[in-house]
Amino acid sequence: MKQFTDEEILEKVRKLRDLLNTFSILTQQWWLTLLFGVGPALFNLWKKIVNLKPFADLQFPEPTPAMVFYLIESIEGLKEKYEEQLGSERRNEEDFQLLRPIYLDLTYCTSFKILKEKYPEVPEEYLEKQSRENLDFLGRCVEIVKQEVSKTDLDPGHKGELFAVLDFFKECLPYLDFIKDEDKGKYKEILELIESLGGE
Amino acid sequence: MKRNRFICPIVLITLLLILAGCSPLYLMRSQGAYERGVQAYYWYLKESDATIKEVYKEKAIENLKKALEESESVMKTDPTSDKGYLFYLKASIILSGLDYDNSQSYIEDAFTVSRAFRLKTMGQKKEALGAYWFAKCAAGWEEADRRILSEALAAVEYALENLDPGPEKAESASVRQILEFRILQFQLEKE
Numbered sequence: 001m002k003q004f005t006d007e008e009i010l011e012k013v014r015k016l017r018d019l020l021n022t023f024s025i026l027t028q029q030w031w032l033t034l035l036f037g038v039g040p041a042l043f044n045l046w047k048k049i050v051n052l053k054p055f056a057d058l059q060f061p062e063p064t065p066a067m068v069f070y071l072i073e074s075i076e077g078l079k080e081k082y083e084e085q086l087g088s089e090r091r092n093e094e095d096f097q098l099l100r101p102i103y104l105d106l107t108y109c110t111s112f113k114i115l116k117e118k119y120p121e122v123p124e125e126y127l128e129k130q131s132r133e134n135l136d137f138l139g140r141c142v143e144i145v146k147q148e149v150s151k152t153d154l155d156p157g158h159k160g161e162l163f164a165v166l167d168f169f170k171e172c173l174p175y176l177d178f179i180k181d182e183d184k185g186k187y188k189e190i191l192e193l194i195e196s197l198g199g200e
Numbered sequence: 201m202k203r204n205r206f207i208c209p210i211v212l213i214t215l216l217l218i219l220a221g222c223s224p225l226y227l228m229r230s231q232g233a234y235e236r237g238v239q240a241y242y243w244y245l246k247e248s249d250a251t252i253k254e255v256y257k258e259k260a261i262e263n264l265k266k267a268l269e270e271s272e273s274v275m276k277t278d279p280t281s282d283k284g285y286l287f288y289l290k291a292s293i294i295l296s297g298l299d300y301d302n303s304q305s306y307i308e309d310a311f312t313v314s315r316a317f318r319l320k321t322m323g324q325k326k327e328a329l330g331a332y333w334f335a336k337c338a339a340g341w342e343e344a345d346r347r348i349l350s351e352a353l354a355a356v357e358y359a360l361e362n363l364d365p366g367p368e369k370a371e372s373a374s375v376r377q378i379l380e381f382r383i384l385q386f387q388l389e390k391e
Contacts, residue, residue: 060367064296064340065303074381093300107374133373140365
């Protein structure tokens with residue numbers, strides 16, 4: 001992978017600052033809260049910054065209706081709970097919309113606690129495995145960014161601050177829905193930190 | 201006769217150059233239509249008013265269908281570009297949920313494109329991405345037979361091993377689960 005110079009890192013930080021500023025403004029709008037859920041947003045913003053991904057890649061991949069029905073049908077506990085919706089003659093758009101968030105939770109949520117609370121009927125071992133794998137697949141991205149930052153000759157103080165931001169991003173990954181009120185303070189701190197870094 | 205022999209290749213080359221020149225334009229249109237479609241799709245998901253929801257839905261369908269058309273042009277005029285394939289596949293997936301009555305026809309077409317994309321990426325840097333798309337489309341295509349599902353399962357195993365960490369890799373685990381479930385269903389039906 002490419003090694004970043006100080007200048008390149010600061011350029012990325014500036015971009016991050018701009019993006020996060022946009023993010024905090026846009027989340028005031030109801031329609032973007034869904035699009036920029038805190039976990040995917042932070043994760044994807046970094047993905048965008050590091051890989052220069054376009055806007056189209058700022059969401060998690062969507063499933064097709066059949067994928068949603070098959071996945072839920074294959075899970076013990078959910079198969080019984082949604083027996084009516086899963087019947088092959090019954091399947092319709094409304095049921096797809098009802099079951100779609102469950103597919104997204106099970107495919108991308110990285111928190112065992114959240115999955116357990118939302119799906120008590122599903123065996124714990126399954127949820128534990130899902131959340132662990134999801135954290136591995138998604139959280140590792142943050143680790144890769146950290147490794148890349150560590151290879152640079154950026155000032156150790158700045159490196160430490162960037163690592164702190166990245167660790168916070170990693171902590172945020174479990175949240176697939178909305179920004180929690182108690183997290184909003186952290187956002188402010190991050191914006192200030194990035195502001196100071198980007199201003200150099 | 202002699203003159204015709206010279207003219208034909210010149211006309212052919214000129215036509216190819218014109219087509220190649222059109223490709224960036226198609227790509228720009230494809231991306232623009234896809235982005236508008238996706239935005240309208242998220243508005244549709246969030247909206248609670250039935251009338252407004254329907255407006256967003258129509259807007260999303262219109263733009264995503266446009267993205268399909270433009271992506272097809274990109275694939276025809278610049279087969280070396282990955283973007284035409286990717287916009288086509290992504291737009292098809294969302295359309296399959298929005299235009300529910302035609303869901304499977306979008307996926308059937310997407311499956312054909314995913315197969316071409318997989319062949320195109322084989323032995324290249326994006327081979328795992330090609331395998332992921334092929335497996336995903338097969339998993340969501342109800343008509344896929346046992347052979348296709350088995351081929352898709354092998355593809356998704358490859359994707360899981362070789363994709364970089366990220367959402368596609370996370371989704372590959374669900375795709376694998378779906379494919380295993382569907383193959384098991386085939387086995388049970390046989391018994």
